[in-house]
Amino acid sequence: MADLYPSIAQCAVVATAFKVLLFPAYKSTDFEVHRNWLAITNSLPIQEWYYEKTSEWTLDYPPFFAYFEWILSQFAKLADPRMLRVYELEFDSWQTVYFQRASVIATELVLVYALHLYVQSAPSALKRPSHAAALSILLSPGLLIIDHIHFQYNGFLYGLLILSLVLARKKSTTLASGLLFAALLCLKHIYLYLAPAYLVYLLRAYCLGPKSIFHIKFFNALKLGTGVIAVFAAAFGPFAIWGQIPQLLSRLFPFSRGLCHAYWAPNVWAMYSFTDRVMIYVAPRLGLPVNQEAINSVTRGLVGDTSFAVLPEITASTTFALTLLFQFIPLIKLFFDPTWDTFIGSVTLCGYASFLFGWHVHEKAILLVIIPFSLIALKDRRYLGAFRPLAVAGHVSLFPLLFTAAEFPIKTIYTIFWLVFFLLAFDRLAPASNKPRVFLLDRFSLWYIAVSIPLIVYCSLLHGMIWGKRLEFLPLMFMSSYSAVGVVGSWVGFLVVFFTS
């Protein structure tokens, strides 16, 4: 273990120092969202949690997260009891800011521990690459931007996810892995996107025999089944007894939202919208009908229905079907080859499918892909080839989350720092593949990374200088289309790697 420096703990200390310095940084409405949840859970009886709507930021996470907020609120009392009043909208005394920011840092220790276990459980030949991957997750610009500036608790939640993924590595802890994932689902339901991979893996590796699928391990199935039911009962049981499940579900799954989120997530629908915008100018020459009403709809980039001028409309069921289809494909392989590496690959591909084809996908969801992928990105050079454009695209696509001048240098320099450091380190650490390369991903990633520099310069500086406040949507659209190309490219590349290895 002699060469595992800097250690995870050392990096965590320095990263924490940096994050504490970011206390006064810009914070999004998510800060108020979480403050409101602290207030709701602390000051109201449980029966009212999912009905309370004084603030527009109603509680829309599953019950475990509400319980988590309740626990935090017990400490929040000591910092400043005023933040716990439901009617104190937009309350942000310095005590509140320090407390909430500090709670993000403190709960992120789960991630530190999970990464520590990940390195510990790695086979000795892979210790160094695993260590580098663990550091890349710990220092991820995604987590820094989303959690420590924008404000959310992803470090904690992804920490639990990694913990669950790492527990799946060993036979003896597979059950714990499944139960932990169930608990994670009750914390934040976005992880439902990864559930198919868990389902198949637990079924095949835990409930069925290793030799034959007809050899059913009934006792294991029973343990898993009762365990998962117990976890869900603990979360949803009380609300089921009070008959609040329909209300709760309507909060968790607001289907009334549009196809694309306010800031376009870099998925196929962003490319689709981009194509549609281009078609507005091309269509009249081709004699295609243009829907005049739709022309002005996406231009503002605000929340709402996206309607397309030329291309056919996309319905929620279309996106749902496509997501399931592309999640299903890798699961076939997982079913016949239930190893840990394939499992992580399948989780990653489930993340990809839901991110690329999902309905109302938020750009923050890219972490669902990046973080599981990081765990196997250093398996060999082919994996790394697919990972590289994702690392660039995924993080660059998060830039629009922060739009204030003071945070601009932080998000860009930090991301560049991370990309330079880890892509250089990964390049040295990833072992050569024993399979021949089948895809021109290397060329693709080089070109791709090179294009990012002029694009960022244009979007963050030149556009404002040339156009001023006009055409504000244009940089957003360029960025998300560019990022979408990267994410789709890395997805295709990874699919090839996944099925040929």
Added chain:
Amino acid sequence: MAGPSPSPHKPRRKVKKTSNSSEVSSVAPSTTGRSSTSRPAYPLAAFLWPARSSVSQWEILPLILMAAGLFRWAAGLWGYSGFQNPPMHGDYEAQRHWMEITTQLPVSQWYFHDLEWWGLDYPPLTAYHSWVLGKVGALIDPSWFTLHTSRGLDDPILKVFMRATVIISEYLIYIPAAVIFVRRLTRLQGINSWNASIALTAILMQPGTILIDHVHFQYNTVMLGLVLASMSSVLAGRYMWSSVFFVLALGFKQMALYYAPAIFAYLLGVCIFPRINVPRFLGIAIVTMVSFAVLLLPLLLGAFYDAYRGIEARPETFGRFAPLPIFTEYSYLVNYRAWYFPIIQQLAQVIHRVFPFARGLFEDKVANFWCALNVVIKLRNYPSELLQKAALVATLVAITPGCFIIFLKPRKELLPLALATTAWGFFLFSFQVHEKSVLLPLMPMTVLLASNHGLSKNVRAWIGFANLLGVWTMFPLLQRVDLRIPYYVLTLLWAYLLGLPPTSFAIYKQDGQPTWSGFATSSLHCIFYAAMILWHFMEAFLAPPHGKPDLWVVVNVGIGAAGFSICYLWCLWNLVVESGLVNLSTPEKKKAKSQ
């Protein structure tokens, strides 16, 4: 021992391994950050661990600079001095105000404009610097610099702009100077590039400069960077460039005078020893004078041009004669209608503004000798003439030994120690010292990290001690503007990275045979660290007793002054030992260096 190799690449680790046995037995001066078991001895070495072998400087340097920049910018998100604090606001307002003075007023009026509201009292290079920044800023938003209506402005975008100007100025001057200085010094002393990177990172993460420049707000790093450039020119043997940079440093901030005697003694020394070199002497003298002339030229030309256009430097006098601010009693000798009068007037005013002799011995509570003495004897009861003379004599006494040594032994590698010694002398004994001036002695002392044995436990412990004590004496200043958190974060981070107390006491564990001086160092430091920690608790939780509202600050000043005196003695002692003037027997000398 793994000999210092001139190649930029570190010899492989196995060289170290084979020498383990000999290293344990002898108290080998471990120049590297690693101990004999091949583990990084402190976290900063661990962070650069992956770069030990075969990583090019061009990969590691941008990463170090980016990391240093990130910490600076993040620290800058906190408040600055005088934020929403009328009536006078603070240093931030002063710098902003100078930008509008220089861009809105004719040149001849720069140094005459309203002294009461942060009148320009820094030398001309600061004025030119402010002019450039003011011009750039006005392109973004002219309302930031409208002279009268923009006083005390707290526009958040203006803050971003001002923070950016500090960072950009630093990255254009201090950081290149530091990088080049570290490279030259480590090449000169045969230290490998891995250790050079550690030293560079430690120098750039120095908490004092970040807190004062990027949080509290000032442009000290420009002046410090010019001094570093001057030192690094000396290392390259370019004495004329050295004097140019030093004149620029003086022209930016008069505080650089703290270094002037040592620089002067050194430059004079290299002209005399080992043999008298007249052309060199003349070259340095002429270049220095020319640099001063060039420095003043824009200001004087501006004054001329304004006189030619009929713009009065002092519109409030309505063209009547006003006596000069200095040598007032002789000013009737000068014809105020003469063509050269604007020059004399301008020079006299600059000198008057830049050196306010009329002020007291010390302004605020500062951890120097006079302020500490004031606790015992009320200095206010003595005539200020006497005090000024006493201060002058004491300062001269304090700086003479250091200057004398560097004059007699003008060796390049002694320069940082000589500068540190004289700067400590000035800081402790001269008058008109400000808390922030502690950055001046700290800079040359901190760059010693890049020297031979600079990262050894002993030297690291001393440099760390001086820096942590220095930052600690600035705590009252920072705390006044609610900067406790960046203070704690940046200070503890630096202590952590270099393995210093209060994060780790391993630095005082002696390798091999314990020595008396090692024991003395560690007990001395530990007493001070304990006092500092205790002080923080008292300051945070105990209200000062009735009638003594300044008690904590006074205690801070007393401890600080004592600690800085020790730092002064340490620098002087090392200067004596390294110069070889005092003939110490060899084994003893080795010991003094190594533990």
